[in-house]
Amino acid sequence: MFKKFAAEALGLSDIGTIVQPKDYDKVDADDYLFHEDKEKIHFLIKSKKDEYCFTNLALVHVDGDSAVSSKRTIRRYEYAQYPIGGVTIETAGTIDMDVELKFSMGDHGFSIDVRKDNLEALKDIYKALHSIGKLQQRDAIGRDHAVQSASVIGAMLKLNSANDPAAVQAHYRAVLDAMNTAVLEQHLRRDFSEVFEKYMHA
Numbered sequence: 001m002f003k004k005f006a007a008e009a010l011g012l013s014d015i016g017t018i019v020q021p022k023d024y025d026k027v028d029a030d031d032y033l034f035h036e037d038k039e040k041i042h043f044l045i046k047s048k049k050d051e052y053c054f055t056n057l058a059l060v061h062v063d064g065d066s067a068v069s070s071k072r073t074i075r076r077y078e079y080a081q082y083p084i085g086g087v088t089i090e091t092a093g094t095i096d097m098d099v100e101l102k103f104s105m106g107d108h109g110f111s112i113d114v115r116k117d118n119l120e121a122l123k124d125i126y127k128a129l130h131s132i133g134k135l136q137q138r139d140a141i142g143r144d145h146a147v148q149s150a151s152v153i154g155a156m157l158k159l160n161s162a163n164d165p166a167a168v169q170a171h172y173r174a175v176l177d178a179m180n181t182a183v184l185e186q187h188l189r190r191d192f193s194e195v196f197e198k199y200m201h202a
Helices: 002-010 021-026 028-032 116-160 165-186 193-199
Strands: 041-046 051-055 058-064 072-078 084-090 098-105 108-115
Touching: 021 028, 021 041, 028 041, 028 051, 028 058, 028 072, 041 116, 041 193, 051 116, 084 116, 098 116, 108 116, 116 193
Parallel strands: none
Antiparallel strands: 041 051, 051 058, 058 072, 084 098, 098 108
């Protein structure tokens, strides 16, 4: 018990290690995945307090109060709702025991300390997160263009059929359906399996 309290006081309990795929079914985060929706773990960092589970659909954060407490809070950050940015790795100095992975998801910032001998594996998640962020930016531009185009087309159709209320209604529904398809499906990727499969080398 004293060792646990000492590690907590020194901050050593927060240094994570990268969990190997063969052990994914043993971590807490696995219980909170939507396996029914084909969600799967692609990368997982575990410390005494926390688990950071990167799936094809979301980051699942098993947030612990402390290294000596069994209390956990489960937080889920869907890639479709939380754009990734500011992805950096801070490498270790001569006497440092860890390297640091930093990134944001929407307004939420993350700073994860990982054992420095895990650096090579950490580079994989760095590349994956950076790539997901770029694809999210591309999707955001596509959604903006879809909304702008729908607005212009809607105005044109309304002007051309102003004397025919039924035609206006039909055109409105058609434009709305097309915009919803563009905004909610074509330009809003939810599953990033291909990105993880490209960069993960476990």
